Amino acid sequence: MTEEASLSPEIVLAEIKKNGVTHVVWLPDSETNWLYTLMKAEPSLTLVTVPREGLAFSCASGIHIGGGKPVILIQNTGLMEAGDSMRGWTKDMNIPVVLIVGYRGYTRHGVNKDTAATYTEPFLHAFHVPFYLVENSEDAPRISIAFADAQRTRQPAAILVGDEYHGFNR
Amino acid sequence: MLKMDDVLKAFQPHRGDAIVISGRATRQWEKISTQRERDLPLGDPAMGGHASFALGLALAQPHRKIVLFDSEGDIQMNLGVLAMIAEQKPKNFYHLLLDNECYATTGGQPVPNAKTMAYDVIAKGCGYPSAHAFTNLESFTVSIGRILSEPGPVMVAVKIVPEIENVPIGQRTPRSKRTRNEALADLRKTLGVNN
Numbered sequence: 100m101t102e103e104a105s106l107s108p109e110i111v112l113a114e115i116k117k118n119g120v121t122h123v124v125w126l127p128d129s130e131t132n133w134l135y136t137l138m139k140a141e142p143s144l145t146l147v148t149v150p151r152e153g154l155a156f157s158c159a160s161g162i163h164i165g166g167g168k169p170v171i172l173i174q175n176t177g178l179m180e181a182g183d184s185m186r187g188w189t190k191d192m193n194i195p196v197v198l199i200v201g202y203r204g205y206t207r208h209g210v211n212k213d214t215a216a217t218y219t220e221p222f223l224h225a226f227h228v229p230f231y232l233v234e235n236s237e238d239a240p241r242i243s244i245a246f247a248d249a250q251r252t253r254q255p256a257a258i259l260v261g262d263e264y265h266g267f268n269r
Numbered sequence: 270m271l272k273m274d275d276v277l278k279a280f281q282p283h284r285g286d287a288i289v290i291s292g293r294a295t296r297q298w299e300k301i302s303t304q305r306e307r308d309l310p311l312g313d314p315a316m317g318g319h320a321s322f323a324l325g326l327a328l329a330q331p332h333r334k335i336v337l338f339d340s341e342g343d344i345q346m347n348l349g350v351l352a353m354i355a356e357q358k359p360k361n362f363y364h365l366l367l368d369n370e371c372y373a374t375t376g377g378q379p380v381p382n383a384k385t386m387a388y389d390v391i392a393k394g395c396g397y398p399s400a401h402a403f404t405n406l407e408s409f410t411v412s413i414g415r416i417l418s419e420p421g422p423v424m425v426a427v428k429i430v431p432e433i434e435n436v437p438i439g440q441r442t443p444r445s446k447r448t449r450n451e452a453l454a455d456l457r458k459t460l461g462v463n464n
Contacts, residue, residue, distance in 0.1 A: 122328065145328065147357060149321070150349030157318030158353075161325025164453060166462035169325070187315030188322065192453070 106262040107236045108134040111199070112141065114242035115170060118197075122147055122162045124155045125172035128201050134172075152177030153184035159196045160188040174201040175219040175259070185226060185255065195249035197242070198228075198257040205261040207234070223257055230257035270428045271406050273367060277301050279410040280336075280365070283417050287334035287363070288456065290323050293374070294338040294367060295444040306459045310445035310452050317346030320354065320364065327359040327421075330460065334361050334417075341368040341388060342380050348391065354422050355396030362421040364392070369431035377433040392424035400424040 111134055115123070123138055124147045125131075138144050147162075149155045152173045159169035173181070178200050189196055204213025211217050223230050229248055231241040241258065248256040274297055281301050288307050291298040295310040302308050311319070323337040344350070344366060354362065370383035380386075389400040399419050403409040409427060416425060434441060445452065457463070 122325075124325075147325075147328065147353070149353055151347060153315070154318065154321040154347055154350055154353060157315070158321040158325040160314075160318075161322040161327075162329045163325075163464065164322075164457065164462070165326040165329025166460060166464055167325075167329035168464065184315045184318055187313075188318050191314060192449070 105235055106233060106239070106260065108137055110236045110239045111242065112137045114239055116141070116143065118243060118246040119168050120170045121145065121167040122169045123172055124149060124159050124162070124169050126152055126155065126177055128174040131172065131201065152181040156181055156184040157188040160192055160194045163194050163196065169196055171196060171198045173198065175203050176215050179218060179222050182222070182226065189255045190226065193253040194255065195253050196255050197245045197249050198255055200257055200259050202259040202261045219259065228255050228257050230259050232259050232261050234261045270404065270430045271409060273297050273429050273432060275406050276367065276409060276427055276429060279406065280413055283414040285334060287336045288326065288330070290319060290335070290337045292319050292338040292343070293340045298338065299445060306455050308452070309456050310447065312444065312449050317343050319343055320350045321347070324354050324357060324359060324362065327362040328357060331359070331361055334363065336363045336365060339364060339366045341366060341370065341386065342372050344388065345380055351392050351395035351397065359422055360420040363417060364422060364424045366424065366426045367429050368426055369429045371431050373431045373433045376435045377431055388426040389424055397422050397424045402426045404428045
């Protein structure tokens, strides 16, 4: 993949804003710092940093019940850690929240050296969470599809950001 | 140690129009509360998440007072939530920690280091601007009104007598008379939220 085909954090932020997000509940990973810098400068967003990913799901649930529109921004490793929170605080409570998940270890060719990538899609299938792969800026409209999915089903929907070593990390 | 009923009865006159997330005190609180539409009995969606849920609600409803009846077993599962709450500084968030030193719903086994944990000290160390601890009813009764007028986030750690449940879950009376979805719908109607 060339640099030109990478995922621009500005485009991700534009998708977040376009979908009316009020709160970004997140735990930083090494590849999202440029997105963090942009989000921090965006006055329409409140950033809520969690110390463990499970807390992102309960916090997002509270934000939604209170009338806000959260998005959860975490890495696949933390997503797997947070399975029971996702089940109890979002799926069982019918919370329409989008998860933007860093797909650590993802390779287009499927030869994984990182089990974080190996188990990510089976994990989402097990919890019946639909997901869309976003590898570059041309894929970014899939983020809006995920928001529409979540709203229609009143359930979580995920974006897997398969661009770990490119656009998010300039 | 205080009896949970006594704590809740002492709190009730000072509730105002606060939203109350009743946690593991739901069964007792429903007998005392006079504003069911502002109560949120969530049951146990996933243990350890009530405080961050309450934070989310407080952030989304910054002009309404949010009171959480939390438990020490829940908070020990995610102590980092105290730092998360302190960082957000929700002025409308009141964190009442009902500490019975055990997992009462599983038969009363002690939580880790049950006797010596100081949750007010931990909260203060995490950055809560105000934290209190109570081991007798008189002090709690005299203080709770003033505490609820302080800007949040406030930690109120109260030692309570355990009310141990030791029958199979399927044979227990539900904590709330409403289902979770009914309670959520009632609250959202009260808040005028329709997202």
